[in-house]
Amino acid sequence: MQSENRIFDDFAKFVNGAAGTLAGMAREGESAARERVREMVGGLDFVSRDEFEVVKAMAVAARDEADELKARLEALEARLAGSTTPPAAAEPLAGDSIG
Numbered sequence: 001m002q003s004e005n006r007i008f009d010d011f012a013k014f015v016n017g018a019a020g021t022l023a024g025m026a027r028e029g030e031s032a033a034r035e036r037v038r039e040m041v042g043g044l045d046f047v048s049r050d051e052f053e054v055v056k057a058m059a060v061a062a063r064d065e066a067d068e069l070k071a072r073l074e075a076l077e078a079r080l081a082g083s084t085t086p087p088a089a090a091e092p093l094a095g096d097s098i099g
Helices: 002-043 049-082
Strands: none
Touching: none
């Protein structure tokens, strides 16, 4: 009876040791995988959050400026359309013959 307990004790120690070893291998594998992913991502051309926010602000400013310029252009076109003679047809260019 004593020998059976000793076999079970030895088997339990073996299983505990194997579980500890497997857990250590899993942690080491996870660490290595994280490092590889970090290296791969580091090699890509990602931008930082600060750089992204700066470019986003520049895009918003450019869009606002484009909207302002569009409104000014529409106002100028409306003024030209409201005049009696278009500027291009008001006076003949030099070298143009009439008739």
